[in-house]
Amino acid sequence: MELATQIFQFILSISILVVLHELGHFLPAKWFKCRIEKFYLFFDPWFSLVKKKIGETEYGIGWLPFGGYVKIAGMVDESMDTEQLKQPAQPWEFRSKPAWQRLIIMLGGIFVNLVLAWAIYTGLNLSVGEKYHDLSKFQNGISVSEEGAMMGLRNGDHIIKIDGKPAERLETSLINMLLANEVTVLRDGKEVSFKPNEDGIAHILGAKTAKSYIVNRFAPVVDTLIAGPAKAAGLQVGDKIVGLDGKKINFQDELTQDLSSKKNTPVQLEVLRNGELKTIAITTTKEGKIGFGADFSLAQKAIEETETTKSYSFLPAVGRGFERTVESLTMQIKQFKLMFNKKIKGYKNVGGPIAIIKMMPKEIDWIAFWSFTAMFSAWLAFLNLLPIPGLDGGHALFTTWELITGKPVPQKVLENAQMIGVIFLLGLMLLIFGSDIYKVIAGKF
Structure with missing residues (x-):
C-alpha cells in the first residue's frame, strides 16, 4: 500500500509538471499560428493508452512515463520525422516563423516550470509557512x-x-x-x-x-542492552551516563568518541540511576565499545x-516564493559540480524514476507533495535549459545563433544534432535506469 501511494504521488506530480510544461510550448505555438499535430502526456512509441483528435491536434496519454511532448509541424523533434521537412515550408509550420517567435515557443516550457515553482512556493508560504x-x-x-x-x-x-x-x-x-x-x-x-x-x-x-x-546533540541514556561488557557489569536500561574515568560526559557523541580511544581497556562509568550516582567498572571491547544502544528518542526530541x-503575509510570501525558486534552480546548477567531480563521482548516485518514487511520502502528505513538485519543476527548468540537442535548450541555442548571425542553421545540421542529442539522452536514460536497478538488486534503496 505504501508503494502504491508513492507511485500515485509520483505519477500525479509528473503529470502536472509535464502537462503544464508542454502547455508552455503549445500556447505560444498556437498564438503564432503553428499547426500542432500532437499533444501527449508521456511518450507513445508503437501505441498510446488514450488518444482523441480534436481539430488538427491529436491529444493522448502514452504508456512510457518519462515526460511528454508537443509535436509542432515543421520542427525537427524527438520523433525524427523529417519527411515533412523535405517539402517547401508552409506558413503554418514552425520553420517558417521568425526566429524570435521560435525562441519564445522553445523557452515557453522552461518559463512555465519556473513560474509554477514560484506559484507553489508562494502558496506554501501563505498556507503553512516555512x-x-x-x-x-x-x-x-x-x-x-x-x-x-x-x-x-x-x-x-x-x-x-x-x-x-x-x-x-x-x-x-x-x-x-x-x-x-x-x-x-x-x-x-x-x-x-x-x-x-x-x-x-x-x-x-x-x-x-x-x-x-x-x-x-543528546545525552547518553541506555535504551537497549546486548550480550557484552555493559550487561555483564550491571548497566541497566534508563541509566544516564554522566562520566567516564572521571571526565564529565554530557553527550552521546562525547561518550562514543572517548570510548573509541580506550579499546580493550578497563574504564569507570559514572551513571545516574533513579537520581542516584553510581560507578560501574567495565572493560571495553577491542572496537572500543561496551555494548548498549542509546535512546535515540532523545535525539528526535532534541532535533524537534x-x-x-x-509565517508570511501575501507580498512577503510572493517574494520568498521567488527566492525559494531561485535557490532550487541554483542548487541544481551547483550539483553538476558533484556529478562530474572525479573524486566524489556524484554520477554514481544519480537516481531515476525508482529513486524518485522512493523519495515520495509513504502516506499522502500534500505539503511534502507540493514541496517536491515545486523543487522538481525548478529541476526540469534547469534540465531543459541545458544546450543539448533534443532538449529545449538545444533548440534555443540554434535559434539564438540565428538571431545573432542573421543566418539559419542548415537543416541537415539540425537533423544530425537532434539525432546525436536523442542518442545521448537515450544513453543517459539507460544509465539512470541501470543505476536504479543496480540499487534495487544491491539493496541500496
Whole structure:
C-alpha cells in the first residue's frame, strides 16, 4: 500500500509538471499560428493508452512515463520525422516563423516550470509557512556522523557560514555544505573555516543515512542492552551516563568518541540511576565499545526543539516564493559540480524514476507533495535549459545563433544534432535506469 501511494504521488506530480510544461510550448505555438499535430502526456512509441483528435491536434496519454511532448509541424523533434521537412515550408509550420517567435515557443516550457515553482512556493508560504530547523537553536553545537567527520566537521561545532553566507537552516545547510567551497564553524570559541573534504562528501552521498550526517546533540541514556561488557557489569536500561574515568560526559557523541580511544581497556562509568550516582567498572571491547544502544528518542526530541515555523503575509510570501525558486534552480546548477567531480563521482548516485518514487511520502502528505513538485519543476527548468540537442535548450541555442548571425542553421545540421542529442539522452536514460536497478538488486534503496 505504501508503494502504491508513492507511485500515485509520483505519477500525479509528473503529470502536472509535464502537462503544464508542454502547455508552455503549445500556447505560444498556437498564438503564432503553428499547426500542432500532437499533444501527449508521456511518450507513445508503437501505441498510446488514450488518444482523441480534436481539430488538427491529436491529444493522448502514452504508456512510457518519462515526460511528454508537443509535436509542432515543421520542427525537427524527438520523433525524427523529417519527411515533412523535405517539402517547401508552409506558413503554418514552425520553420517558417521568425526566429524570435521560435525562441519564445522553445523557452515557453522552461518559463512555465519556473513560474509554477514560484506559484507553489508562494502558496506554501501563505498556507503553512516555512518549517525548518534553526541552526541557531543548536545551543550545544552539532553531533556528526562518521561521514560528517570525514568531511571536516567536528562534534560540538556551530555552523555559522557556508561560502561566506550565514547558515540559518539545517535542511538547506545539509545540501549546501556538500556543494560548498568553504564552511565556517565556531569551534571551541574560535571561528574555523575549511574546505569540505571530497572523500567525506563521496561517503555521505553513498550512505543511506546521508540526510542525517548532522543531528542535535543528546545525552547518553541506555535504551537497549546486548550480550557484552555493559550487561555483564550491571548497566541497566534508563541509566544516564554522566562520566567516564572521571571526565564529565554530557553527550552521546562525547561518550562514543572517548570510548573509541580506550579499546580493550578497563574504564569507570559514572551513571545516574533513579537520581542516584553510581560507578560501574567495565572493560571495553577491542572496537572500543561496551555494548548498549542509546535512546535515540532523545535525539528526535532534541532535533524537534530546534524546529521553527515562519509565517508570511501575501507580498512577503510572493517574494520568498521567488527566492525559494531561485535557490532550487541554483542548487541544481551547483550539483553538476558533484556529478562530474572525479573524486566524489556524484554520477554514481544519480537516481531515476525508482529513486524518485522512493523519495515520495509513504502516506499522502500534500505539503511534502507540493514541496517536491515545486523543487522538481525548478529541476526540469534547469534540465531543459541545458544546450543539448533534443532538449529545449538545444533548440534555443540554434535559434539564438540565428538571431545573432542573421543566418539559419542548415537543416541537415539540425537533423544530425537532434539525432546525436536523442542518442545521448537515450544513453543517459539507460544509465539512470541501470543505476536504479543496480540499487534495487544491491539493496541500496
